[in-house]
Amino acid sequence: MESDLRIRAGGDGEPLLLLLHGLGATGDVWSGWWPELTEHWPGRWVAPDLPGHGGSAPPGEYTFGSLAEAVLPLVAGSTRTVVLGHSLGGVVGLALAARHPVAAVIGLGVKVSWSDEDLQRAGALAERPVAWFDSPDEAAARHLRVSGLAGLLTPDDPAVRAGIREVDGRWRLALDPRAFGVGAPDMAALVHGSPAAVLLARGELDPMNTDEQLKGLGVRTVTLPGLGHNAHVENPRACRTLLDLGATAGSSP
Template sequence: MPGEGPAPVWPARDTRIAGVHTRVRETGGTPAVAYVHGLGGSALDWTDLGALLAPDLPGAALDLPGFGGSAPLRRYSLAALADHVTAWLAALGPVHLVGNSLGGAVTVLVAARRPDLVRTLTLISPAMPFLRPWQSDLGRLAPFAWLPGTARVLALTMARLGPDGLTRQSIESCTTDPASVPPDRLAAFRDEAERWLASPWHADAYVRTFRALLATFLRPGAGSPWSYAARIAVPTLVVWGRDDRLVPSRLGPRLAGTVPDCRLLVLDGVGHVAQVERPATVAGAIRALVDEHRAA
């Protein structure tokens, strides 16, 4: 946060959600906001945004199965991930739900299927299916996802990069200005990467989750996240970085036109993780959405 330094990492606790060991981080207080991270991320991705909202909107963020400190699922699909998040929210009660990238696609399903658990929805560069995916950094990796031995090759590659290289690669692909990420936050990401790389399932969980996401690109019609987006009945905010290299910002207007009650915020000079690059701006937009919901 400008002038104050990075927010401290939220305390973590381990719990079981739908029978799966899951790590959850909370700002303190009864959670009013629930956060769902993207592919390869963790609850740490929400540290600064959640700290800005926490004074009157306490937050909770989970590590999706197979990431951070959470155990993997037996079977991966977008629907299975949505079921996991839904089970978590059922214990929290209705919340303002926020998702980024993969977490954005997951929360689209959650909000469409269980509007009783969602007060408002904020989607930050959600990984919605799009045409010509090979023109994005995300799509160029797709042909390798189903090759035999992909998880083993990925594990070797990650081991060679180590936590420092993995963190650097992630920051460079997700942000427009890696130098804007404070050293303390980078150190926290690096430590999380080291813990995740030590888990026996990290590469397999990544590959299977990536395949589950890519499968949505091949599923038009009723099973597509786009069909779920059209059924969302809660007030929604879509935030996109204009310089997103993973999921193109051109999807923002389309998504805003698909969700019945939606607002769109496109940020110049921002990449795939607006909550990391511009937490104050995103926090202000979420507050405006929550205030509008309360007034209504």
């Protein structure tokens, strides 16, 4: 398995589970899943840092297609791959399924409706220069806000430390700000054109989407009671049930 991405991996055999984090996070954000996967997942799992995040180098340009191409080597040779992607990672999973045989894509917390204001705000963030901090704690606090993980992880959590970087005694986010410029996905085209089974899920308290928006895409949907946008961090055990549901995601919603 060849890749220029920093990855976390475990397990053995098939099927392969590819875990894709959201914008601003790293593959370590799935660390709460390791015990669950050890007990319940029958094959291998891989959790990369997407390009421009954590320890993975930035791509030439940020598109959903370029991000999918970057993770494609991780699934090459697998006889059965299931993708579980959070937010941006869910879109990347759908883009990957259009390029490589994937059994199922489970998108959790994907934002499917983008206003002009949303896109303008994201574009402005993409053009901001890198912010520098005098201490790792300051950088960690910013990482938690940018990734939406404030209140869920502590600044000294390994998943947070993976999201910051020291350069010549100063600290910055590992995130390349240009990643905010990836744009809005055409979810209808990605979902309806996917050769893989698709399941879309959201936390009941997620402000990034609604039940109606997900159901409008015409695939099977699941709402996780009492959870928010980062449901996979809040309650890995509850979210693990999505892996079982993903196997039948191709049935009527």
